[in-house]
Amino acid sequence: MVHSEECIIFRVKGILEFACQLDNPNGAQSDNTISKSFQNLRSKVSSKNIVFTVSNSPILIWPNMGFQSSMESLTEASACGDILQYIESDDGGNKKSSKKKDKKRSGPTVVNMKLLFEVTDPAGNEAPSLMRMSSQHHSVKMPLPLDCVYSVSADESLPTVFTGLVEALNKQIADMEEVVLRYRKGSSFLVPQPFHFQLPKPAGLTTVIYPAGVPDSQLQAIREDLHRKFELSIDKPYLRRANAFHFPDEAYKDGYLRNPHMHLNPPNIEDAKLYLVQGVYSYHHYMQDRVDDDGWGCAYRSLQTICSWFQQQGYVETAVPTHMQIQQALVDVGDKEARFVGSRQWIGSIEVQAVLNQLLGVTSKIMFVSQGSELATKGRELANHFQTEGTPVMIGGGVLAHTILGVAWSENTGEIRFLILDPHYTGGEDLQIITDKGWCGWKGPDFWDQNAYYNLCLPQRTKTI
Template structure:
C-alpha cells in the first residue's frame, strides 16, 4: 500500500524548486547508438544467459583503456586514465560556459532564444579507440585469429543509449569517466531486463524516453519498445504512479509527456510560459496574500500568428488555442492546434452555428470555447457568469480554488474582448486581488522582452475589467485519467 501526495505544486512553487537545482548542477547528456549480438536459443534460460553475456562484453569495452567520452563542442576527450584537451581538474561549469561562448560566437542571427526552464546541458558521445600508440609496448605481435565455421541463429538488437548524469557544477571532469560508464551500465541492464521478457524470434526495436515530473529535480529514464502506444501502457503507467506516490487522476507518463532536452526540441516561434519570467516581489507588501498560477506548460497564441490576420476579431480563438496547447503539453491530448476555420467548422458540425459561419470573421465567446473543448478533447468546462467587471474583485476564492484543484488556464470573455487568466493573487484577509493575464490581442513578434515590458503578459488590478461589462469565464476541468 502506498501513500499518495495530495498537494499539487503550483507553477510558481515548481519553478522555485527546480531553479535551485538548475543553478547548482549541470546535466550531461550522453547519446550513442550501440548494437548487441547474441546466439538465439529456444531455451529461455540459455537465451537470457547469452543476452547477459553480450551485455557484459559490451560494458567491458566501455570501461577499457580504449574507451573515450567526448564532450561535444568543447574538444575534450576523457578516458580511464587521462583527459585530453583540458586540465583534468576543470569544472563542468567551466566546460559548459566554454561551449555556450562558442555557440554564441557561431550564432549569426544575433541572439539565441532560450527556453524559460532550460537546464544547463553538456552533450557527450562514447568513442572507441581503434589505433595503437607507438609507445604502447604491450602489443608486440600480430593478433591470432581463431576461426570456426558453424551455423547459428543470431539475435541483433540496436540500442539507442541516451544517458543523463546530474552533477554539481563544481565537479571535476576527470571524474566523468566512471559516471558515464555507470550510466551506460544502468541503461544496458534495463535493456537486458526488458529483452528477457520476450521469447521467440520477435525482438522489438527499443527506445529510451525521459519523463520529468513536476517537483522532481531530475528526469526519469525508461526503456520501452519503440512501437508502444499509450493504450498498451495503462498497467505500466499505473504501476509507476503507485511506486512514485503520484496522483492517479492526471497523466505523467504518457508518451506525449516525454521530456525533450534543449537541443533535441523542435524549434518553435511561439513562447512557452512567458509568465514564469515575471517578478512576483511587487505584487503586495502584505505577507498574508498568496499566488496561485496555472499548472504546467502552455504556448502563447495571439493575433497575427501563423501568417493569419485575425486582428480585432480572433482573440477568443487565440485564447482557445492556448487552452488546447495546455492539454497537449500536459499529455491529455496530442491533436494539432486547430485553426480558426477548423474551430468554426467544429461549431457547425455540432449544430451550434450555421454553415455560413465557416470562413467568417465572427466572434466566439466562452460558451463556444467550452463546446469546442468538449468536442475535440472530451473536456468539460465550468462556466462562471459575472454580472459586471466590478464583481470580478469578488471572485478571488473561486479562482484560487480553480488553480489549486484544476490548474488549467481560463478563457474569459466580456463585451468584445477575450483574455486568458493564468493565475490570481489573493489576500483573503484584506480582499486584495490581482489577475495574471495573458493578452491575445498582441500583434507583434514572439519576443519575450516585448511581451513582458509592454504588459501583454502581466499582473492586472481590479480596474483592468470594464465596470459595466458582463463577463463569462470558461474554466476547463481536468479529465480524471492517467
C-alpha cells in the same frame, strides 16, 4: 535534488551498436545470448576506453582512468561548475557570462556531451587468430540511442559527476535489455528509446525506457507500475511521452513559444501568494498559422492555448485544432449552423466549453461575472482553480477574450494581480517583445472593463495515467 536554478544537468548522448547471433530465435537459450551481448556493452562503458567530449568546448574526459581531463586546470579537486567557463554558448560567449539581464532565468544549465570510445589499444604481442565455422544463425544488429542525465549542484566534484554518469549509462543499458527482452518476437526487436521526466520530489529528473513504435495507449500497465514505484498520484499522466522533459537549450520544432510567463518577475504585492498554471502550454495569438484572424479570432487563439496545454501534459494525443475544426465542432454539437464554418464570427466562453468537451472530452466550469469590477473579488476562486486544476483559463467579455495563467493574491488584503496571456498580439515569436510590451504580463483589476460582464471558462483535468 537541487533547485533547478542552482543546478547543472550533465547530459551525455551516444549510439551503441547492439549485435548478437541467435542460433534459434525462439529457443530457450536466446534470452541468455541477448543478455550476454548487453553485458558486453556494459563492460565497454565501464572500460578505460570510454571518453566524454563536452560539446562546444575543447574538453575530453576519461572517467574510468582515475578521472583524467584534457584540460590541466580540471582535476579531481575541481567543482563541476568549473566546466562552464570552457563552453562557448551559441552567441559566442561562455555559459557562465551569457545570462540575460533583468529577465528571470528559466531552468537549469545544461552541459551537453557525446559518448565516444578510443579504438586503438596499446600494442600487444598477441597475434590475431582466425576460425571458420559453418552453421545457420540469425544475426541481429540494432542501434541503442543512449541518452543519460545527471542533475547536480554546481559545487559537486567532477569525479562524482562522471562516476555517476557511467553508473547511469550502465543502468540505462540494463533497462534497455529489459525492454528488448519483453517486446521481442523471435529475431524481431523493437528499439528501446529513453525519455526523461521531471517528477515531483524526491524522484526529480528520471529516465524511462519505452519501446519505439508502441503507442502510449498500450503502455498503461507499465506506467501504472512506474506510478507505484515513484509514489505518483494515479490521476495525472506524468509519464506519457508528451510529458517528457524539455531541455532549456533545445528549440521547439513547431515554432510556438512555450511558457513565456516563466521569464517574468512576480508582482510586488505584500503578503501575496502566486497561483500559476501547472505545466507547459504554447502561446497562440493573432496571425499565426497563415490565418488572418485579426479582430475576430482572440477566443479561438485562447482555446488553442488551452488545447496545447492538454496535449503537452499528455492528456490527449490530438493536435491543436484549427479555426475551421473549432467551427466544425460547434456545428457538430448543434451550437451553430453549417454556414458558420469558414466564417469570421467570434466565439465566447460557452463555445470554448463546448469545443473542449467535443474535441478533447474535457469538461469545464463557467464562472459568470456581471461586471468587470467584480473580478477583483474572485481571487479565492481563481487561486483554488490554479492550485487544484492548473489549467489555463479563458475569459471573454464584450468581443474581447484573454487567457489567464495565474493570479497573485493576498488572502489578508484581497489585493490581486492577474497573469494575462494576450491573444491579440500580431507580431513574430519574439520573447523579448512579448514580455517587455506586456503581451504576457501581470495586470491589475483595472485591466478589465469595469462595467462589462465576463464569462470565464475553467477547464477541468481528466483523471488518467
